[in-house]
Amino acid sequence: MEAEKIKEDLIFWRRTFHQKPELGFEEIQTSQFVQEQLKKTGINYKVIGGTGVAALIEGESPGPTIALRGDMDALPIQDEKTVSYSSKVEGKAHLCGHDAHTAMLLGAAHLLVKNKPLKGNVKLIFQPAEEGLFGAETLIKHGVLENPGVEAIAGLHVNPMVPAGFVTCSQKEVCAAADFFDIEIFGVGGHAAHPHHSVDSIAIAAAVVSSLQQIVSRQVDPLSPTVLTIGQIHGGSANNAIAPSVKIGGTVRTLDPQVRNAMEARMEKVIKGVSEGLGGTYTFDYRYMYPVLLNDESLIPSLRETVQSVLGSDSFSISKPSMGGEDFSFYAQKVPGVFFRIGVRNEEKKAVYPLHHPKFDLDEDALPYGSAILAQYALNFFE
Ligand SMILES: [Zn+2]
Ligand SMILES: [Zn+2]
Structure with missing residues (x-):
């Protein structure tokens, strides 16, 4: 897997975000870090909705645009893990895995720059304020789905209940x-x-x-x-x-x-x-x-194919909806969307606590999986 080559970077990025968690619409350092990485890779971007970043990777020739979204905000909860990369900020921590989402999306950007779509564009949306502050709605109001207009959008969330190496996706209702x-x-x-x-x-x-x-x-x-x-x-x-x-x-x-x-x-x-x-x-x-997050069922077969090609034939399954909330629903109301969950559980690495738990952690082996799936899914979209 090409993404395994950037695993060290992915871990470094994720741990950088993890140690300096920032709450919704305050993701100044996180946003800055994302922008620097995009600059290094030569990807054009614009800052949107305060701390949001929308980057565009243009293919060899014009065509449709698919968006990939990662959220960046942390939670106002004290980190209770004792690891080298624990939160350095009192009372704030990345306990919903948005640090990993941001790192995975940056990884996907690196992969897509090396392997550009032949036709069409990939828009990378680094979104602020998912945790209750309507970050997605704010970016939409600022035109994140326009110029070029987005035809479909994909996003993911880490899932500490499923082992690393597996992906689940809900057929229709994803989140409440x-x-x-x-x-x-x-x-x-x-x-x-x-x-x-x-x-x-x-x-x-x-x-x-x-x-x-x-x-x-x-x-x-x-x-x-x-x-x-x-x-x-x-x-x-x-x-x-x-x-x-x-x-x-x-x-x-x-x-x-x-x-x-x-x-x-x-x-x-x-x-x-x-x-x-x-x-x-x-x-x-x-x-x-x-609002309720609804997957567009027509986007699921290609996701299944992508996941199976990256992680193997038994790595993908359809799951029940979650009664949790997710503001990806605002994008999915505007354009066809698919949102899936990527396993990050690992008993040996103590990555067993639920999302929002003070000791939540994740198996970093899943970081390249996330990047590879996002990038490959975007490429498959143009075929
Ligand atoms: Zn959360
Ligand atoms: Zn979350």
């Missing part, structure tokens, strides 16, 4: 629509010994939390996967006082747009009914975040 909500329940504070003179916001909140779960279990078609998770709840400050208010925050994950569109109203009905029925009031804020 991921929305967020905040609720505040208001009662009337007072002495814990005299509940009848107060309105207990904690008792109301408890009823709201359990009633919300009935939306998923009793109102949504069981064949339409839906998750409603309360991720935080805060209220009260003393054992002997009735709390005047409680804050609740959480997320809704859906694969079916119809279910998604109905969730806000259904939730409000339950929150209103329970809160007012028990003598309290409420506020409810529902925020629509990333």
Whole structure:
């Protein structure tokens, strides 16, 4: 594999990003590093959407343009690994593997410069702010899919549940629509010994939390996967006082747009009914975040072929969707897209923790695989 020749570089790039993680829209050093590498390789690029970089590799003759996308941002979580390349920044770390995505895309750029498409262009999108900050949508607004217009887009995500050397891809739904909500329940504070003179916001909140779960279990078609998770709840400050208010925050994950569109109203009905029925009031804020990520099924056979040619005949399989969110969905709404997951698990290298875990790490053997698959997939697109 040609990509094995740049494995040392890939590891160096990934570890450079890993040691200096930057949060969404703050990827200044990462972006600078990417630009320097592109310059060295003689690839034209432009800076887009603040820290984003869009590079273009032109083929021997004009033709369609396929885009490859890698995200660059890290997470606001403390790195708990003890390795030489651990995060050097307090409270920030690459725990979603975006350092590897950026390195793999740089690797693909190197491979494509040496082996240019005969006809057509490859656009490389180094994207900021995937983690909840709408980086993809921002780049689209800044015209990343135009000039030249992109006809298809491919992207990948590392997967610590699958061993290095294997790739999985979902047929249609890849990632869920991921929305967020905040609720505040208001009662009337007072002495814990005299509940009848107060309105207990904690008792109301408890009823709201359990009633919300009935939306998923009793109102949504069981064949339409839906998750409603309360991720935080805060209220009260003393054992002997009735709390005047409680804050609740959480997320809704859906694969079916119809279910998604109905969730806000259904939730409000339950929150209103329970809160007012028990003598309290409420506020409810529902925020629509990333839409469901849908693969274009027509792009999958060529991906399968590419993966099998790079990693062997049993290396590719179709997987179930994930209820996680991914802003690649914004590109896939505009142009046919394919998003796949590349295995990075390795027990011996302690690369076993899930994404976003403080000890998440990955098998760097997968770096050249990612570069090779991205580059080869782009080349196959023109055939
Ligand atoms: Zn993530
Ligand atoms: Zn991610």
